Amino acid sequence: MRINQRLLQGILIAIFSWNAAAQEPISPQNQDASRRATWVWGESWEVIFNPEKTGKFFAFCAQPPSGASRISDIYLNLPYMKLKQEDARPQIAAFVKAAHAKKIRVHLLAGSADMSYSTSTGFKIIENIAAYNQAVPEESRLDGLHLDIEPHTMGVMWTQDDRLRNRYMESMKKYYEKFKEIRGSMLLGIDIPVGYADDPPLLESLIDSSDYLGLMDYRDNAGMIIDGAEDIIDVAAKKGKKVVIGVETQRPNKKYGVTPMLTFWDEGSERMEKVLNEVQQHFSTNNAYAGIAVHHYASYAGLTPGPQVIVDNRKFPVLPTLTAKRVATPPKIDGDLSEWTGAPTVEIKEPKEVVYGKGAWKSADDLSAKAWIGWDENNFYFAIDVTDDHVVQPFETKKMVNGDHIELWLDLDPEKNKDSGVPGEGVWQLGLSPGNFADHPAGIIDWVPGGLLKKHTDEIEIKSTKSDKGYRIEARIPWALLGKFRPADGRVFRVNIDPSDTDSAEKPFQETLMSTSPYREWGNPKTFRLGVFQQ
Secondary structure, eight states: OOOOOHHHHHHHHHHHHHTSSSOOOGGGGSSGOOOEEEEEEETHHHHOOOOOHHHHHHHHHSSSSGOOOOOOOEEEOOOOOOOOTTTTHHHHHHHHHHHHHHOOOOEEEEEOOGGGGGHHHHHHHHHHHHHHHHSSOOOOOOEEEOOOGGGGGGTTTHHHHHHHHHHHHHHHHHHHHHHHHHOTTTEEEEEEEGGGGGGGHHHHHHHHHHHHHEOOOOOSSSSHHHHHHHHHHHHHHTTTTEEEEEEEOOOOBBBTTBOHHHSSSTTTTHHHHHHHHHHHHHTTTTTTEEEEEEEEEHHHHHHOOSSSOOOOOOOEEEEEEEEEEEOOOOHHHHHOOOGGSSSSOOOEEEEEEEEEOOOOOOOTTEEEEEEEEOOOOOOHHEEEEEEESSSOOOOOGGGGGGSSSSEEEEOOOTTTTTTTSSTTTTTEEEEEEESSSSSSSOEEEEEEEEGGGGGGGGGGGGEEEEEESSEEEEEEEEGGGGOOOOOOTOOOEEEEEEEOOOOOOSSSSOEEESSTTTTOOTOOGGEEEEEEEEO
């Protein structure tokens, strides 16, 4: 077989340009797919200047918990001006040299949201890296620049004004052009959230303006991590670029938006490694996949091997119990809800039931709903009639969250989860989309536990119909897909039914969320309504 020499040359150049920054060639069995990185934030100065902390850090990098791959890349946060200061440069150089001796690449970690529209700081960072690398021996040179800019954190300036988005793309192009002038073998990476996949022009522009993306794919189960990364990695592969999948280990913290579903803190390192092995196996044959990055060193090093329980000792008001009646005859899943007439109904229509976006909710005509739950020995049944003055769902099932949809929470083991403030065993968060009644059909996904139902879509039924006031959804899920739980007369469970509203078709995003529980907190079973199965 004749080999296209130009193609072969291009492949070899791509391989060696990605690995060139390492001080020693990486063996074929340990190439990009098995790389492991970590962010080093506030503790970076001590890691460099405190010999004891330096030793602990390198010991951790050599042997992370639970049999993980060694740390091969660190994103080291330092004030960029320190790179030119004579009192700091020798210590930084000694640290980088020591890291290289241990086959660890060191990337300067820098960035702030204002760098999306003002390039002065970004240019100074690049200039300081160039000056530092010119002033130190080769073995002490930085291997790259890792930018953490995140303009999406600027709220309405990002969601409602394209000028910031456009300035961001222009700024990244300028940074990359400037960086290429001084790069040598260095790499430039940039952190992005999974949501950028919904904006193809933005995503492609950032891929073009970097060597790799640090994808902040912060979920705690393999199915959702894979779903969040798949489209982005495919786009990067077409452009010959790389993607490092990032995961979170910080303790849940409402102030910083770290919820239990986003972090492995409560699962522990053993569970995390099982999940990450599944992710790696899924992507290992894709040349654009460049390993895992764990955020961040301090919390990563503090992970316990096993799970940690997040106890919630608060008391919430007792709400009326919802009744799920056993169906004598299974309903036909067709979106026609006439068969549910006479069954116990729960209504969501009061201002107090708006749990997100209170200012955007106008009235029950804007968003409200009536819902029913049914059961038999084999199946869970659900129906909902939604009043919505603008039905907007332009997305396929796995991206439904920014269009109209229903969030259905079930706690099928309330006794086990009675003191827990986070989703435990038996807790499900289902998303039900009406589709767009054209090329996107109705669909269902499990966000918690995550990615389990997509393997069994042929066993699930879901249909939607448009109505003169909004839309209707009807669904059937076999109990066998929901774990060990089986219903019985008098058995209790917990449930929240949460309609979500999007009114803007031009730039769709979640504007309002209502709930059967006014006290609803994401994933906290103690804020769910109590339900009971009845004959």
